[in-house]
Amino acid sequence: MADAPRFDLPTIEAESAEFWAGMREGKLLLRRCGDCGALHYYPRPFCPECWSEDVSWQPACGKATLYTHSTVFVNDLPPFNEQVPYVAAVVDLEEGPRMMTQIIDCAVEDLEIGMPLEMTFREVTDEVSIAVFRPAGA
Amino acid sequence: MASHGIKDKVAIVGMACTPFREHWDKGADDLLIEASQGAITSTGIALDDIDAFWLGTAQTGMSGITLSAPLKLTGKPVTRVENYCASGSEALRQAAYAVASGAYDVAMAIGVEKVKDSGYQGLNAFPIPNDGTNRTLTAAAMFSLVAPAYANKYGVDEDELKLVLARIASKNHFNGARNPLAQFRKEVDVDTICSAMPVAGRLGVFDCAGVADGAAAAIVVRAEDAHRYTDSPLYIKALSFVAGSGSGLIDPDYDYTTFPEIVQCAADAYAQAGVSDPRHQIAMAEVHDCFTPTELVLMEDLGFSERGHAWTDVNAGVFALDGELPVNPDGGLKSFGHPVGASGLRMHYENWLQLRGKAPEDRQIVLDPTRPYGLVQNLGGYPGEMVCFMSILGTEPG
Ligand SMILES: [Zn+2]
Numbered sequence: 127m128a129d130a131p132r133f134d135l136p137t138i139e140a141e142s143a144e145f146w147a148g149m150r151e152g153k154l155l156l157r158r159c160g161d162c163g164a165l166h167y168y169p170r171p172f173c174p175e176c177w178s179e180d181v182s183w184q185p186a187c188g189k190a191t192l193y194t195h196s197t198v199f200v201n202d203l204p205p206f207n208e209q210v211p212y213v214a215a216v217v218d219l220e221e222g223p224r225m226m227t228q229i230i231d232c233a234v235e236d237l238e239i240g241m242p243l244e245m246t247f248r249e250v251t252d253e254v255s256i257a258v259f260r261p262a263g264a
Numbered sequence: 265m266a267s268h269g270i271k272d273k274v275a276i277v278g279m280a281c282t283p284f285r286e287h288w289d290k291g292a293d294d295l296l297i298e299a300s301q302g303a304i305t306s307t308g309i310a311l312d313d314i315d316a317f318w319l320g321t322a323q324t325g326m327s328g329i330t331l332s333a334p335l336k337l338t339g340k341p342v343t344r345v346e347n348y349c350a351s352g353s354e355a356l357r358q359a360a361y362a363v364a365s366g367a368y369d370v371a372m373a374i375g376v377e378k379v380k381d382s383g384y385q386g387l388n389a390f391p392i393p394n395d396g397t398n399r400t401l402t403a404a405a406m407f408s409l410v411a412p413a414y415a416n417k418y419g420v421d422e423d424e425l426k427l428v429l430a431r432i433a434s435k436n437h438f439n440g441a442r443n444p445l446a447q448f449r450k451e452v453d454v455d456t457i458c459s460a461m462p463v464a465g466r467l468g469v470f471d472c473a474g475v476a477d478g479a480a481a482a483i484v485v486r487a488e489d490a491h492r493y494t495d496s497p498l499y500i501k502a503l504s505f506v507a508g509s510g511s512g513l514i515d516p517d518y519d520y521t522t523f524p525e526i527v528q529c530a531a532d533a534y535a536q537a538g539v540s541d542p543r544h545q546i547a548m549a550e551v552h553d554c555f556t557p558t559e560l561v562l563m564e565d566l567g568f569s570e571r572g573h574a575w576t577d578v579n580a581g582v583f584a585l586d587g588e589l590p591v592n593p594d595g596g597l598k599s600f601g602h603p604v605g606a607s608g609l610r611m612h613y614e615n616w617l618q619l620r621g622k623a624p625e626d627r628q629i630v631l632d633p634t635r636p637y638g639l640v641q642n643l644g645g646y647p648g649e650m651v652c653f654m655s656i657l658g659t660e661p662g
Contacts, residue, residue: 167514168514193413193520194409194410194412194413194416194520195409195412195465196401196404196405196406196408196409196412196464196465197462197464197465198401198402198405198464199461199462199463199464200402200404200463200464201402201405211462214401214405214409216409216520218516222516223514223516224513224514224515224516224518226401226513237412239412239413239416240416
């Protein structure tokens with residue numbers, strides 16, 4: 127299966143290398159605009175509010191709340207086909223930006239909209255880690 | 265804002281729709297020939313009488329040659345259009361504008377998708393490279409995100425909402441059981457739907473549209489010429505289209521209980537047609553029920569139900585075949601499956617039958633002069649990132 131295509135890996139480019147390096151170090155890097163102060167995610171080379179290119183990295187604190195969710199029981203794309211069921215979710219970071227992610231360590235019946243979450247990291251490969259969330263204080 | 269519209273300037277004068285099936289014995293060529301032959305027979309014209317062609321398909325072909333080759337067209341303008349799952353409706357939109365402009369007298373809009381034998385299971389996602397920040401959710405999961413958000417916003421118990429969604433699926437299967445062209449032609453009860461294999465969130469297999477091959481076609485002419493072709497034309501009252509900016513996916517203000525693109529598209533369509541009270545002026549609607557939560561939210565976005573009340577209207581049977589405002593009387597995507605490029609024209613085909621009183625007796629809706637309009641709503645994409653087409657149709661000009 128070494129050559130099987132997989133659909134969970136990013137193409138790491140110059141612009142996003144630092145973001146993915148942050149993930150490996152256990153940091154979710156947001157971007158703050160030096161001109162208008164807006165925070166954004168996913169990271170872009172300019173501020174989506176005012177188009178300023180004066181943007182710098184700011185690690186997220188790791189707190190979030192659950193906005194909505196879906197437990198995925200069927201997904202044919204590798205490697206997700208071997209991970210089902212998993213909980214996909216839309217979460218609101220404490221800093222404001224919204225993020226699509228996964229919830230771990232939580233039974234489906236315990237998922238509740240608005241529940242507090244805390245960030246943790248999952249190592250996908252040697253190069254790639256991703257931020258996922260679990261119930262706060264779990 | 266919005267469109268000037270082409271109200272009553274263009275009429276559909278012939279239509280056809282193939283059975284939607286797993287057509288293991290037919291390719292796209294066969295389906296295109298069957299739908300186009302049906303449409304020209306329905307119009308009483310020859311293929312050579314058609315001046316221009318628009319083909320809607322998402323993945324079955326790249327250019328007009330996908331149509332001109334099987335139809336052996338020579339010297340004709342043939343264009344392939346693509347706009348996600350609204351590709352078939354987009355073909356109709358282009359054909360209608362072409363005759364309205366006077367550039368052509370007779371145009372064909374045709375849509376096809378050959379999904380089976382593609383080497384993929386289901387409707388495979390478009391293979392767009394991404395940087396890893398794109399979602400990796402299935403289509404069912406994306407639309408299932410609506411259910412918890414809706415339940416939370418309006419205080420509906422999630423188990424009750426599951427039943428509401430099952431009633432939508434059961435209603436559409438009831439209608440599809442009365443349609444020989446549908447892929448699934450059996451009634452399915454709420455208990456069966458609720459106990460089916462889970463797919464995503466609270467959605468089970470019966471909350472999802474199927475996968476089928478199919479084609480459908482329409483012939484359009486300028487309204488003043490319509491009676492040269494048929495005694496019962498179907499006039500186009502409105503055509504609207506909205507492509508969202510895709511910002512919903514990262515917008516913390518997007519709440520997953522409405523599709524803003526559809527609200528905007530509906531406002532444009534209703535303005536063009538002069539519809540002020542859709543709940544009481546629309547005779548029937550064919551809507552994009554790709555997953556049951558989609559149809560629920562559409563009832564509010566189209567103005568059929570007040571915000572937060574579509575679920576009670578579903579429970580009251582408002583959208584049933586014998587209800588106040590039948591929705592998906594042909595069985596919808598639920599019963600037909602979703603051959604992407606064909607679905608939009610399939611929705612028009614049901615309006616073509618119903619509004620002219622030509623649907624089979626066991627699913628013909630009651631025609632009421634106070635409700636002179638039929639409606640098609642056909643979307644592509646996902647919550648937060650969507651395109652929407654709408655048309656409004658009627659049998660009387662003016
Ligand atoms: Zn800024």
